[in-house]
Amino acid sequence: MSTSLPIADRGAGELSASAKLGSAVPAAAHKKRHSAVVRVTHWITTLAFLALLVSGGEIVLSHPRFYWGETGNVNERPLLNLHLPSSRDTVPTGYGYVLPDQNGWSRYLHFQAAWLAVGTGLLYALYGFLAGHFRRNLFPAASDLSGKQLSGSLLRRLRFERPGKEEAWSYNPLQRLAYLAVIFVLFPLMIWTGLAMSMGFTSAFPLTARLLGGQQTARSLHFLVTILLVLFLLIHVVMVFVAGFRNRMRAMITGRANPTDGVKS
């Protein structure tokens, strides 16, 4: 074994000062990139997220309108009307047809996938804190957070520049902030707004709904955060292609990456 480090996804990030330990990229053909926990939780989360997205979209079609506050129904003015066809003939959509009702399996799948996502997320968070994954790989160094650094990083992303060799072994500051936002802001908000819609859950924890401003506000925010997560997913996948699809996928599947492959020389 070329390394006995428990986490091998630390690297020589030029852009991130916090990852500067051990700055030489070794000559080994395939270097350890992502730990097993990171890889397994990444793909389970991917699976759960896609299941939640499909089933959630299906559920929205039974009432493709959003409201603010506690109550909202077809007798109230929506805050946002998606103008989509609906699977219920009680919703005035303007379309001359009604979609088939898919809410039975959609709701079953949604909650089962939610349990999977939450369980996986807890495992990942526990590992992230205990094994130092967050500290080493995600929390940016203070020096990375200057406007100049961040705008430079953003410009390189917007030019679809392939990352330098060093960046293939670490995350750039913008990437770190995006991942932190997803892990510590968007996912927790998703769980909170989801639970705030459950009348069983809010009977025991009424503040989950009250603090948000009501059950319908929770539903609208749940939808808004979904859009943000889908935006993240799109950018994430585009960036994987920009950075070298084969090498990045290999790293997230096998844990190892070729230091010379798929990287701008």
Next chain:
Amino acid sequence: MSHIPRRRFVTTGLAAVAGASGIAVAAKVAQHRGLIPPDGGGLYGPGETLTYAAQRLLTRHSMAREFSRSEISGNPFANEVDPLGDQFKQLQSAGFVDWRVTVDGMALRPASFSVGEIRSFPSSTQITMIGCEEGWTYIAEWTGAPLSYILDRVGALPQVRYVVYRSIQPDWWESIDMADALHPQTLLAHGMNGKELPVPFGGPLRLRLPRQLGYKNVKYITRLTLTDNLKPFGKGRGGAASDSGYAWYAGI
């Protein structure tokens, strides 16, 4: 160099064994404590069981959120029902005086009550939200006889585990566990917003269960059956909704 992989192998093995036996023990305890829902098998059984068990552990005695009078929806949405049959229309034209609710099954004193009798029972009033699985909600003031009072009156046997309730509408029935059946907010509702419960909202009698979704709040109740086993009812999944692919427990 090799001690870390070996240690890892041992810890992973121990974790796997502990995890598997943990799940087995949890399943036994859940079964014993009645935390497995009637639709707890099959593809979505694990998620459904986790949801039901977790909510039962957290919410057995918790009260659905109540609202202030000013939060009552001015224009509530009744949702549609299948066309009401001739039997319903006959009873309706007579002002529901002959509408009866039969209570049978595991009771010492099975009985049949008229709407008038149920209106004369001790009543409870709540301002609660009704939410549909589709996503919409409204708030109303509901008045009715607590189901726990009716169960008490007919002498429900201690081994009763579920109450099955039926509508006058064909194939419209659901069931709840005793945590919900004995819950103080579970009503056989006969009033809404200070008036008699209007027909579109389930009048003359609707099972009001504010901690669960609208589809468990069955309209036009004619029969309550006390049982310790849901298998003989329908397809054995505890309700018309769960027989047609919806979750039996609708607290989420």
